[in-house]
Amino acid sequence: MQSNTKKLAGNALVYGLFGLLQKGLGFFLLPIYASLLDTEELGIISTSTAVISFLVILFGLSLRGSTAYYYYKFKDQDIDYVKKFFGTNFSFILLFTIFGILLLLIGKNWILDVLFKNIPFKPYILLSLASVLLQPVYLFYQSILKAKHQAKKASLLDFLFFGAMASITIILIVVFNFKAEGALLGNSIASFLVFIVSVIGIRKEITLCFDITLLKTSLKYSLPILPHNLSGWAMNMVDKLMLNNLNSLSVVALFDVGAQIGKVVNLISLGVNSAYSPWFFEQVKTQPEAKGTIVNITDKIILLYACVAVAASLLSPEVLVIIGKPSYYESWKVVPFIATAFVINGFYFTYSNVFFLEKTKYLPFLTVTGAITNLTLNYFMIPAYGIFGAALASLTTKIVFTLLTYIICQRIYPIPYHRLHLTVIFGACFLLSCLPFLIQDYLQEISLVQRILIKVLTLALIFIPIIYKNASQIKAIIKK
Structure with missing residues (x-):
């Protein structure tokens, strides 16, 4: 049991570190885009990337979820069955992706x-479809x-893919x-590089075949997961498509640049x-006082995220x-x-880890609800408020989704x-993050260096009391 826990923790650490590197590579491209590309050019990239993500999920049919x-069900009983199962899935994913792209071209x-x-068909859409063709096999x-x-x-x-993409792009x-x-x-x-590596x-791992019975078994498991995956995409990326359809590519770029800076919080939280x-999971299974410990750690984690959010907003x-x-200057808003x-x-x-205590059945309902909320809010708010509408829709969706999941999680495993304390942190975080709306016009009259010094001093005045008050607990968390 202990070795399994260590293995889980070790794998989580590896995925976490490489996930941070991947996100960091994307964030690293932001100065390149914002300094060298016009807003319409970046709008093409942002919109195309969102469509690529959608089509890759759709054509993959969530088969990788099975x-x-x-593998764990049959690896000790019949490894040949597992290889045929994987081979059938591999063949179907490749064929279905090709068929899907042909269908898109016919119904252009x-x-x-x-x-x-x-967005012009040549070269932008063609290049996007090339990525769509190659990525499902890699995934x-x-x-x-x-x-x-x-x-x-x-x-x-993963790092090969994101590293190659960033390097070649630069x-x-x-x-x-x-x-x-x-x-x-x-x-x-x-995508082509990782496709070749993946095929090799x-x-x-597979016996190349196409067994209809095995495919039916796989699709029976995976297709119910597809709405959940598509809904997850819709909650996070549909705003770019809707901004383009309801406004313009330039507006997509302005929103995306600001969103990338705001998502530094997501980078930390991931x-x-x-x-x-x-x-x-270790606390829940082994510690009798687990709930109290979880509550205290959660308070400190959320406080950390709030500090990062305030810093990102103030300096943006x-x-x-x-x-x-x-x-791009208006993106800070x-x-x-x-x-x-x-x-x-x-x-x-x-x-939300509570859901994985054998309660994953709630997730599809919640993500679909979140996606519908986001789509509805964007549809009404973007025409009226542009990038503000998309930003407000994103914030409102997160609030609704978090409240719903919290209510259900408390019924499954009450913590x-x-x-009240967390609500105060959220509220203070948002109000402090909005300070630039009040002070930015006045600060425009002084130099850039002076503005940065004033804001750094302001952040120090906010953060030093927080750090001082929580110093011992911060040290304990880091040690654990």
Whole structure:
């Protein structure tokens, strides 16, 4: 039992570290985009990336979700069955993706022109479809590696993809003066590289075949998961498509740049959660005083996220002046909403582990509800308020989704969280994050360096009392 726990924690650490590196690579591209590309060019990249993610999920049919289940069910009984099962899934994913892309090309006027509105077919949509063709196989191979607990190999493959994509994109844009096509070409080349590596690696894991009975078994398990996965995408990325369809590509770019800065909170919370999840399960199963410990740790974690959100929001106008063209300066106005949304989402991470105490049946309902909420809010708010509408829709969706999941989690495994205390943190976080709306116009009359010094001093005045008050507990958390 102890060795399994250590293995789980070790794998979580590996996935967490490489996940941070991947997110960091994407964040690293932001100054390149904002300084060298016009808003319409970045809008093409943002919209195309969102569509690629959607189509990859759709064409994968969540078949990789069945990988771990059937691997553990049959690996000790009939390994040949497992290889045929994987081989059938591999063949079907490849064929279904090809069929899906052909269908998109045939129905270009009704499907592609809607998804990629305002984006020319050549070269942007073609490059996007190349990435869609290649990525499902790579993701399926990833699921096999993760099912077999080959965390380092799986993470290295992920890092190869994101590292190659970032490197090629930078070379094409900075050295060869490519625009949006440089980023999409970088994505498709990186997809091709990991596709080749995946095909080579998967040969030992499968028996290439196409067994209808095995396929039915796999689809019976995976298709119910598909709405959940698509809903997860809709909660986080549909706003880009709707901004493009209801407004313009330039507005997509402004929102995306601000959202990337606000998502630094998500970057921190994903890293923390990779270590928190195995710790949570260990506490629940082995510690009689687990609930009290979980509550206290949660308070400190949320306070950390709130501090990051306030810092990101307060400094975002100056960050954009440093890294971006003047056309991107207004992007800071969405940062407070997005940063606060991910502070609230960070709270969801701390208690949602309860669902994995054999209660995952609730997740599809919750994610579908969240997706419908986000779609509805974006539909009404974007035409009226533009990027503010999308930002407010994102924040409201996170609040609704977090409240619903919290209520259900408390019924499954009640934990006496300090709700009033957490509400005060969320409220203070949002109000402090919105300070630039009050002071930015006045600060414009002084130099950039002076503005940064004033804001750093302000952050110090906010954070030093918090750090002083929680010093001993912070040290204890770090030690654990």
